[in-house]
Amino acid sequence: MIRLFGKITVWRAIFAAILLSGLYATYLRVMYGLGGSTNLSDKFPWGIWIGFDVMCGVGLAAGGFTLVAIVHIFNIERYKPVLRPAVLTAFLGYVLVVVGLIYDLGRPDRLWHPLVMWNPHSVMFEVAWCVTLYTTVLFLEFLPIVFEKFGWHKPLEWIHRISVPLMILGVLLSTLHQSSLGSLFLIVPSKLYPLWYTPILPLLFYISAIAVGLAMTIFESWHSSRAFGRALELPLLASMARVLAVILSVYLWIRFLDLSHRHAFGLLTQNRIETWLFLLEIALMAVPMVLLYQPGVRMRPGALYACAVMVVFGFITNRLNVGTAGLEAGAGTHYLPKWSEIAVTLSIVAAGFAIFRAIAQYFPVFEEEHHEPAPAEAVGATEETSRADREVCPT
């Protein structure tokens, strides 16, 4: 097995090559515009900078809100050790989404326009506001790690005090824009292939975001345990994998119901690219779902990791299907990303890995025990019930 973060110079060389190609692609983007750096056209205005960088970027960062909800709102403290890496992933993910947007927007200098020029009827307007606010929330959720590092107790206390409303706000904003990324495509009923176009796109996007959030948490725990020589929190990840299996089941069942209610199964008999892409996407979700129900798979790090990777790829396939491939027939054209589009996307992903690693090295991201600034700090892990609650008031 090759180590992603290892000292092996081959990986460093690949990393450098990706960044160099990304740099050249950036030059093309700046000098020759979208026409000179992408294969986009009037018929196909959105490519992988939207389909991957934005739609997958936001989704893959969903572990942040999922774990904040689990640990701080449902108070299941057992999951705390993986909370900080998830918040860091989310924060980085959103920052990189904004970087992707800067490449993709025709006028990136006007990125701020939706904040002052409103159109509440636009899904994109809602997404813009949610992403802006949520990135701010993630920054604030990440700040305690910085304060701890430098031993700044005053600001730590201050941020501690607003943490509960902040976390609730974060979960709400995530719910809104994770689903809204699906709503974006409700406006194209005649363009998006019927295997994907459904009025419940927002619901499907939301559930799959939660699933991939958990999968990404397993993914990054596995990688960081190898990179930093930490022990893998296996029992914890195994129990998370159990939750993941259930969420995948719910997701796939809703998709099954949706297709059957829309009488869309007949489409699967057609031998076209959409059919195969759809089957690939479903297989990449269904196979790990079945596997994760086996205790033997959940408790074996390698198998667990493989399942998480499958879910991540299944998710990416789904978003690319909805955002690009599923629109080709309806748009009456074909789209293959230009090399420079791929170079920019790979550079953003590579930068994400590198920055994550650097931050995790210098800040107490993986410090297990822990002066965690949580609202329920002094509290024991508990799902158990207690007696009548009277005088102690929350916060």
Added chain:
Amino acid sequence: MSKAILYDSTLCIGCKACEGACAERWGIPYNDKIASEEHISAHKLTAVETHGEHFSRRLCMNCQQPACASVCPVGALQKTSLGPVVYDAEKCMGCRYCMQACPFQVPSYEWDKRLPKMRKCNMCYERQSQGKPTACTEACPVGATIGGERDDLIAEARKRLAEKPGSYYQKIYGIQEAGGTSVFYLSAVPFEQIGLRTNVPMEPLPDTTWRVLELVPDVVSTGTVLLGGIWWITNRRAEVAKKEGRR
């Protein structure tokens, strides 16, 4: 009242006078090479297409409830009461959602510019607001493109269908498409044979997203109560457990 355009494919002789007039009105270069392009683009906001022995003219449909205007995150696109859907390039940030959303694939982008804009026909908003006809209707030598009030044009189209039933495919394209447009088509053959999209939904497209967006306040208020409540219960349980020393 709102303005509209009626294009009668059976009358069109394919002279492309409308193209030239349109280019002139926008100040866009027009020459033989551009004239030979049979599709609309950022440098050609209307185009006459040849489909066998029939002509078909493409331009922005200026929908009654335009998808482009509803999806624009900065409100750069607006439906005017006069009829045209107008675009404010100063607001546009180039997300191209209008292009993705348009069921007629009308908006075009200046892909090769460093500071690009979206381009599309705006049914000569500036001219029409001064009471003048659109450049294309003024230029058409045979009356294949005529302008006027939307209701009057629908009546005129129906009259033509009734008077010469043999010459027309008995439908008017644009009355119901995407919830109604400001450009109507008459044709001798079914519309797909002159390159028009016939799978366009018959409902206003902005409804598809609004059905979800209008739930946002409900989701936020319900979600706040729900999440706050769950936190309150679980936190309380934890505190009690701690007081009782059962960790």
